[in-house]
Amino acid sequence: TSSAFQPSGQTTACGTQSTPKFASQQHRLGHDTSGPRSSSTAAFGSNPFRSLFGNVASTISNVQQQGMTTVSPDRIAELQALATQVLSSHDIGSWDDIRSTLESKQTPEEKNFRANLNKGYGVPSPLHKLRLFDESNREEDVRVTLYRDSASWCPYCQKVWTMLEQKRIPYRVEKVNMRCYGEKPMSFLSLQPSGNIPVAVIDGVTYGQSNDIMYALEEKFPDSEPLVPREQKLRGKAQELLRLERTIFSAWMYWLTSGDGPNGRLRDNFVSVLNEVEMELSATKGGFFLGEKVSIVDMMFVPFLERMCASMLFFKGFQIRVAPGEKTDFPAVNRWFDAMETLAAYQLTKSDYYTHCWDLPPQLGGCVAEDGSKAFQNAINGIAPGSWHLPLSPNNGGLEPDWNWVGDEGAAKREAVERVSANSEAIVAFASRGAGRAGFPRYGAPLADPNAISNESIQPFVDASLKLVARKLLGYDCDGAMSDLVSMLNKEGGELVEMVATSLAYLRDRVGVPRDMKLPAARQLRAHLNWAIDACDQS
Numbered sequence: 001t002s003s004a005f006q007p008s009g010q011t012t013a014c015g016t017q018s019t020p021k022f023a024s025q026q027h028r029l030g031h032d033t034s035g036p037r038s039s040s041t042a043a044f045g046s047n048p049f050r051s052l053f054g055n056v057a058s059t060i061s062n063v064q065q066q067g068m069t070t071v072s073p074d075r076i077a078e079l080q081a082l083a084t085q086v087l088s089s090h091d092i093g094s095w096d097d098i099r100s101t102l103e104s105k106q107t108p109e110e111k112n113f114r115a116n117l118n119k120g121y122g123v124p125s126p127l128h129k130l131r132l133f134d135e136s137n138r139e140e141d142v143r144v145t146l147y148r149d150s151a152s153w154c155p156y157c158q159k160v161w162t163m164l165e166q167k168r169i170p171y172r173v174e175k176v177n178m179r180c181y182g183e184k185p186m187s188f189l190s191l192q193p194s195g196n197i198p199v200a201v202i203d204g205v206t207y208g209q210s211n212d213i214m215y216a217l218e219e220k221f222p223d224s225e226p227l228v229p230r231e232q233k234l235r236g237k238a239q240e241l242l243r244l245e246r247t248i249f250s251a252w253m254y255w256l257t258s259g260d261g262p263n264g265r266l267r268d269n270f271v272s273v274l275n276e277v278e279m280e281l282s283a284t285k286g287g288f289f290l291g292e293k294v295s296i297v298d299m300m301f302v303p304f305l306e307r308m309c310a311s312m313l314f315f316k317g318f319q320i321r322v323a324p325g326e327k328t329d330f331p332a333v334n335r336w337f338d339a340m341e342t343l344a345a346y347q348l349t350k351s352d353y354y355t356h357c358w359d360l361p362p363q364l365g366g367c368v369a370e371d372g373s374k375a376f377q378n379a380i381n382g383i384a385p386g387s388w389h390l391p392l393s394p395n396n397g398g399l400e401p402d403w404n405w406v407g408d409e410g411a412a413k414r415e416a417v418e419r420v421s422a423n424s425e426a427i428v429a430f431a432s433r434g435a436g437r438a439g440f441p442r443y444g445a446p447l448a449d450p451n452a453i454s455n456e457s458i459q460p461f462v463d464a465s466l467k468l469v470a471r472k473l474l475g476y477d478c479d480g481a482m483s484d485l486v487s488m489l490n491k492e493g494g495e496l497v498e499m500v501a502t503s504l505a506y507l508r509d510r511v512g513v514p515r516d517m518k519l520p521a522a523r524q525l526r527a528h529l530n531w532a533i534d535a536c537d538q539s
Contacts, residue, residue, distance in 0.1 A: 004430030005419050005516040071457040071496075079496070080460040082488050087464055090481035095424045098470050102417050105474065110414060114422065124165055124348040126152055126514050129173045137170045144171040144217070147188060147199040149178050152515040153359040155303030156210035157198040158349045163214055163299050165345035167224035180362035181448035214296060227296040234290055241280060241289055241297045245304070248273045252308050256315060256360075259368045267316070274320070274330065277305075281332035287339025294343060302340055305333070310356035313399060314380050317373040323395035323402075341405055352513040352522065353380045353400050362445040388508075388526040389534075396523075403519050412520035413473040419517050420470055420525070427507065428463045429454045434506025435499035447510055458499045461489060465500055469528045482535045490539045501536035504529050 071079070087093075093101075103111060109123065116122025120132035120139065130139060146164065148157035164171050176188050176197055184195050192199045192208050199206060200213040202220060207213045218228045229235050251273045255266040286292030289301065309321040321337060322328040340346045357380055361367045369377070378384045379399050386393030395402050406412065420427055432454040439451025464485055472478040489496040508529040511522045 004423060004427040005511075071493075076457050076460065079489075079492055082492070083461055083464045083485060086481065086484045086488055087467060090478070090484070092467050092471055092478075092481060095421055095467065098417070098467060098474070099421050101471075101474055102414060102421060105410075106414055106418075107411075110411075110418070113418065120170070124344060126348070126516075130171075131164070131173070132170050133168050142170045142172055143203050143220075144169060145174060145201045146171050147174045147176050147192070147197055147201075149197055150175040150515075151178065151181060151359065151512060152349070152351065153178065153355075153363065154197055155307060158303040159299045160198050160200065160210050160213050160217075162302065162345045162349045163217060163227065163296070165348055166294065166299070166343060167217065167221060167227065169217060169221050169224055178363070178445075180444035182443065182450050214299065218296070227294065227299065229290060229295060238290065238295065238297050242300055244273075244276060244280065245297075245301050248277055248308075249304050252304065252312070253364075256311055256367050257364055260370060267318070270312075274333070277301075278330050278332050281336050287335060289336070294340075298336075298340065302346060305337075306350065307356050307360065309337075310351075310353035310380075311360055311367060313373075313376050314353065314357040315367050315369045315373055317370065317376055319376075319399070321401060323398045326398060341403075347403075347405060347518075348514065350403075350514060350519075352519040353396075354382070355513045357381075358447070359445070362443075362448075382508075382526055382530070388523065389530050390527050392523055392527055400519075406518050406520050409520070409524070412518070412524045413475075415517050415521035416525040416528075417470045417473050419521070420466060424463070424466065428459050428466060429456075430510075431466070431503045431507035432456070432459045432462050434503035455499065455503075458496070458503060461485075461496060461500050462503045465504060465532050469504075469525075469532055472531065473524060473528055479535075482532060486535050486539045497536045497539055501533045504533050504536075508533070 112122060113125075117125060117127055120128060120130035120137075121134055124131070130142070132139065132142070144164065146157075146160060148154065148161060152158070174188075177184055178197070179195065188199075189195060191201075191206060194208070196208065198210055198213060199208050200216070201207075202213075202216055205216075207216055215228070217224075218226070229238055248270075251266075251270040255270045258266060260266040281289065284291055288294050289297040305320075312318040312320060319328075320330055320333060322334060328334055341350070357377075375384070376399060379387050379397055382388030384397060387396055433449065433452040435458045436455040437453040439449045439453065441451070443449070465482070468478045468482050468485065471481075486497055486500075489500065508526050511517070511525055513519050513522050516522065517525070
């Protein structure tokens with residue numbers, strides 16, 4: 001899977017189908033097990049995953065399947081001049097103009113984002129490769145290097161990453177592909193021959209297992225916020241809860257990767273264990289598992305409970321997390337999520353349902369959907385009205401709580417524009433893979449195509465379309481400009497309109513959370529890309 005939002009980015013949210021045999025509680029989610037899949041899709045549509053559980057793999061478009069359509073250089077220059085004329089007639093301006101407009105609307109913190117990113121300071125971001133937190137820490141004093149997955153998919157990486165942030169331990173980041181979406185460099189394999197992630201090097205010592213890393217961080221940084229309880233009674237309770245975490249993990253895995261029988265045994269087993277978790281959280285005096293303070297128990301639970309909320313809804317039609325004010329059988333679990341979402345460390349690493357529901361199958365070898373889940377799939381995949389179409393429905397129709405802790409709608413739109421405009425040239429080239437040629441070899445994650453070839457002939461028109469998307473996100477009326485651009489392309493050759501739409505859809509489906517941006521920004525960008533795609537489709 002791939003991303004152009006990061007200068008050296010890799011990957012997105014995607015998934016695949018097959019019915020695996022899940023044989024062991026020790027199945028390691030995050031261990032790279034999946035192989036290549038075949039693919040088909042339509043050029044237009046709200047989402048490429050028309051059939052999630054047939055033998056379908058996603059977004060190699062009809063244009064790609066038929067072979068890349070190109071336009072001569074002279075013809076490109078002629079069409080580009082026409083596109084520029086359309087944009088100029090509507091005062092759209094250049095990417096520099098868009099960045100200038102964005103800056104005029106940004107808060108001081110937003111304006112300093114890139115400068116702080118380079119220094120390792122500021123609001124935590126998946127884009128940080130060095131994390132110093134503030135000026136009191138120096139780069140030469142950093143003692144930890146974390147090797148985590150490029151796509152921010154791995155739950156084992158997430159818990160280590162969250163712990164580093166919560167304890168405010170300065171660290172460097174090295175990003176490594178998972179095998180389902182790319183190759184691992186030999187430099188990493190020499191460090192970790194199995195290829196498994198995460199890996200951390202702490203004071204020159206290599207740790208290759210997430211729990212070992214977490215306990216080493218606790219031991220070697222005694223002055224940071226303690227997450228392992230010191231009192232013997234609480235330590236015993238923590239061990240009991242960590243056994244419960246492994247129990248619910250196993251119950252989730254068995255049901256997610258299997259078709260339940262008519263007696264509903266797998267469902268009943270999962271619900272029974274989830275009720276145990278609910279009772280434990282109901283009994284605490286604070287919002288977290290051990291009371292008022294977050295602990296290593298919360299760090300262990302959160303990656304998997306987060307993925308359970310997404311995958312159980314998508315594949316089984318079983319809802320755990322609800323929108324504020326909605327009734328639920330799991331109020332304590334929901335309160336616990338509310339508590340976790342007050343932590344900047346967790347806000348940084350939290351993903352969305354779409355990303356999880358397409359990153360889990362290639363990691364696990366497949367997930368099994370059951371009757372009654374189709375409506376939830378449509379909402380999560382952006383097909384349902386208001387999901388990825390304007391106007392956006394609150395809480396995605398009640399299925400996925402909005403991230404109100406991020407800020408207002410304007411902040412989400414500004415974040416989306418910042419990410420696109422900061423790397424616009426690479427993003428245009430990346431999106432134009434949708435009208436390009438599929439790469440080889442194929443990877444298990446269907447949206448993963450790091451060797452795909454971009455269609456350079458379509459890039460000027462993808463660029464023009466993305467400028468309009470950015471302007472619309474900033475509050476400008478761009479309907480007339482988009483209509484004129486599509487009319488010009490349609491007049492000059494209908495295949496150009498199809499290639500632009502396919503390219504925009506290719507980008508839309510590869511916006512990853514948290515890798516590229518937070519969920520509110522991702523929903524805004526996906527919806528505004530659909531606005532442009534719909535204009536092409538209607539032509």
